[in-house]
Amino acid sequence: MSFLTSSNHPTVAEGDTVMIYIDYSTILAAQIDLSAKQSVIHTKKGPVSLKNLIGHRYGTKLTCKSGYVQILQPTPELWTKTLPFRTQILYLPDISMIVMHLDLKPGSLVGESGTGSGSLSHAIARTVAPSGHLYTFDYHDVRVQQARKEVVQHGLEDIITVQLADVYENGYGTLENHLDAVMLDLPMPWLAIPHAKKALKKGGSRVGSFSPCIEQVQRTCEELKKHGFSDLVTLECLMRPLEVKVMNMNSWQPPEVRAAGVDGDRRPKTPFSQISFSTAIIPKEVPGHSGFLTFASLF
Ligand SMILES: C[S@@+](CC[C@H](N)C(=O)[O-])C[C@H]1O[C@@H](n2cnc3c(N)ncnc32)[C@H](O)[C@@H]1O
The missing domain is CATH 3.40.50.150 (Vaccinia Virus protein VP39)
Incomplete structure (x- = not known):
């Protein structure tokens, strides 16, 4: 299959370069060549027989010994x-x-x-x-x-x-x-x-x-x-990923707020109450x- 193919539901054929998605950090490229010596790829999810991929639609999840792998169409990014x-x-x-x-x-x-x-x-x-x-x-x-x-x-x-x-x-x-x-x-x-x-x-x-x-x-x-x-x-391309997450923090309550209480007599015992808010965390280090x-x- 060409890297330029835009068909919606192509299937794996002999001669294709397929991308085997193992997990978020591991993707392998494999050439479907039945005459080649290597007909099985060993992954942490278990062995994957290249011959068995033929005829499957791209996007298919294949069950392996320990989980599944997914067969993806080749792209320049992958x-x-x-x-x-x-x-x-x-x-x-x-x-x-x-x-x-x-x-x-x-x-x-x-x-x-x-x-x-x-x-x-x-x-x-x-x-x-x-x-x-x-x-x-x-x-x-x-x-x-x-x-x-x-x-x-x-x-x-x-x-x-x-x-x-x-x-x-x-x-x-x-x-x-x-x-x-x-x-x-x-x-x-x-x-x-x-x-x-x-x-x-x-x-x-x-x-x-x-x-x-x-x-x-x-x-x-x-x-x-x-x-x-x-x-x-001239420029340098540095990625600075931001992590958006919910933070919990103690917030100081002034005496008049504490005196008013929250729900009738369930007044906060300490001058602090917990608040949650969404924030963006800047990484301490930017990749090199x-x-x-x-x-x-x-x-
Ligand atoms: C860093 S690699 C290029 C990597 C490529 N941009 C990529 O993304 O895969 C530099 C290449 O330049 C080639 N090269 C170095 N001097 C060259 C020259 N005078 N003429 C042609 N190619 C040269 C080297 O053989 C090497 O393959």
Whole structure:
């Protein structure tokens, strides 16, 4: 099944990548390949036979030895949570910022380097489909081979082209004045800026760069300005989840309130009474820094 399928009640078929929901913190991706050696996945809920999943509707709960697992349709979000790591990857908060700041939409033509583990690539592909295209480049042969294999397994071959190239040296191949956006997730993004400029359309196209260190950001921004990019913005995406909960607290009662009592003679014996109220708790720590995102426009 393609990651782009929008059918309401699809069933699991051979060749599908399925998401097996074990519990809130554990989801596994599995390839339904009857010729492969691994035909059973061992989970904390018990063994799951991949062959037995075929024909079940996505969303089905399957009873196991200790509870149940649920079979979910693949999505870019679930893939980011389950993919086999080959490199550091981009996670959902940064990915959502990238999709928005690069102004990606169906029909967009996008360049990406490096491909890495393909986490960002899947989100871009879903956004630009059905008429857009992602050209993703990496200079690591094994990663390119693996990414190509997954692109086919996930039914994305019409949307993603994976190319083996060193973008510092060779840029974006034959792409010239062609792309609406370029995203860089490279150790030295400043070396790719002149090539990105060549590949981008003039007249409001966008470039983005992800870097863990501020020194990388500084060099990238200098290079962007040198090559005539404008509207530079650098941001960091930090999640601050708030917990809304009911709190109980002792509240001091002034003497006149105590004298009036509550229910006739059931007067409070202490100057305090308990009150309950809803509040939002701010976390003591915010989950750590992933990297800085820099965006700019080319006119
Ligand atoms: C951090 S990973 C990218 C992860 C990716 N954004 C993801 O979400 O899965 C960086 C990748 O850039 C590739 N890379 C580094 N230098 C490169 C270059 N000069 N040309 C092409 N790819 C390069 C590496 O091989 C690596 O796979």
